[in-house]
Amino acid sequence: MSLSVEVCKTLGDLSIDARFDCGDGITALFGRSGAGKTSIVQMMAGLIRPESGHIKIDDVTVYDGMLNIDIAAHQRRVGYVFQDARLFPHMNVRRNLEYGRRWRGVRGSSPSFDDVIEALDIARLLDRRTNLLSGGERQRVAIGRALLSGPSVLLMDEPLASLDAELKAEIIPFIAHVQEQFRLPMVYVSHSVDEVLQLANTMVLLADGHVAAVGPVEDVMNRPDLIRITRTGDAGTVITARVTNRDDRFGITTLSFQGGNFRLPAKAMKTGELVRLRVRARDVSLALKRPEDVSVLNIFQGRVISVSDTDDSQSYICIDVGGATIWSQITRKSVSELGITPGIRVFAMVKAVAIDAPLAHPSRTIK
Incomplete structure (x- = not known):
């Protein structure tokens, strides 16, 4: 699976000129608010038309300005999870999920209904109205609906931004599990370092509509010059x-890395x-x-x-x-x-x- 994005677009005072390629796993679009992250994924989804460039999803061209190709959003095989879930309030959870399945005939195969509800642990919610769901439950249902539409790639636009720290900690393992179980490439928009570190393999670092760097998360995050340019937090x-030992007497966990061992207070971590x-x-x-x-x-x-x-x-x-x-x-x-x-x-x-x-x-x- 591969994604190739080269898009230009002027939106008010923001001029987007972004080029990057990514593949399997989870790719994070990371940057400050206003860097152009959401606009870029909306162009990938077909919700905004670029002024020029191209977008390829799994070697299928869905947009090309030179060739006048602009495939409709519902035909791009893209699943989209919004920040605010956007569930249908007049439907219960089951009907919201089944709405996603309506697109399978257009888009091809998708994970089975049973596999999705099991992976997201939402079986007990199927008959519940969406207004009775917690924020975390709403986002899990939104992810399930997107999965059942049969996408080739899942775009997640700051899906945890409106949740508190406890609910974020609840949802992150589900996102990781979904990617691992269904082997579905994801593009994850965020300005949270913690979310990126727990989920992403690849980072696209954005600043003022431009790509400052692309690469493995560790490589990009370990460049103080980039963090300084993009003003995205503390350099480091x-x-x-890997967890190798736990000293319960003093509450100290040993973590081994290439250069030695870190010892620090850390709980609820398993050896290995x-x-x-x-x-x-x-x-x-x-x-x-x-x-x-x-x-x-x-x-x-x-x-x-x-x-x-x-x-x-x-x-x-x-x-x-x-x-x-x-x-x-x-x-x-x-x-x-x-x-x-x-x-x-x-x-x-x-x-x-x-x-x-x-x-x-x-x-x-x-x-």
Whole structure:
């Protein structure tokens, strides 16, 4: 399965000129509000017509400005999940789901009704009116309706934006499970780093209607220059790690990665579980000698790869730790006083309590 998008469109003050390709798994369109994320997926769905470019879904051209091809939205084999679910209020859950099945004759095969309700755990809701559903239940039904329409790709436009943190945590595993079970490519629009880290394999980073970068989530998130350009949060490092030990006496979990072990307070994690850690550059301190008699649990020996100044007072230090990359943000004064230059050995220190709770990796299988 492949998606190829090259679209241009002016919408008010926003000029969209975006080009990217993606394949299987979940691709996140990530950026600040107003970056053009929703407009791009609406062009993919056929809800907005681009001014020029092309859109190919599974090698089928659904839009080409030069060739005057513009396939109608209902014929594109695209499932769309909106931020607000948009269920039919006069129908119960079963009838909303069956509405999606009406498109199977046009679009081809789709997952079975029973498989969808089982995957989304909505069997008990089938006879319920939609106004009696919680926000999380509404979104699960909306996902089910989109799946039953027989799509080649599922577009999800900030489906969790209107939910609180508890409901988001409830829905994310269902989205991951649906992708894994039905092997359906997804394009997931979000400006939430946590959602992207738990769901996406590939990231398309958008800024002011343009694509700043495309690639594996870890690669894109580990570039402070891109985070700074797009103003999408704190620069830092995303590290894939596996749970290897749990010290119940002190409530400390050990997470192993390419460059060593992180130890941090983390609960409800199984040995063997694959997770993503987000380590902010501003939380990483540096020393030239291994510190002794300190409270910091996470100390890694590494070698400086590069030193980049961010402004008049601060610098980003890129450090290789056993093949993994860790970024540190320190003052230019510290860089000067420590004599930090590419090639020297340093010790990176990260307080356990400074690291956000680990997030489930999209590849959740225990190996």
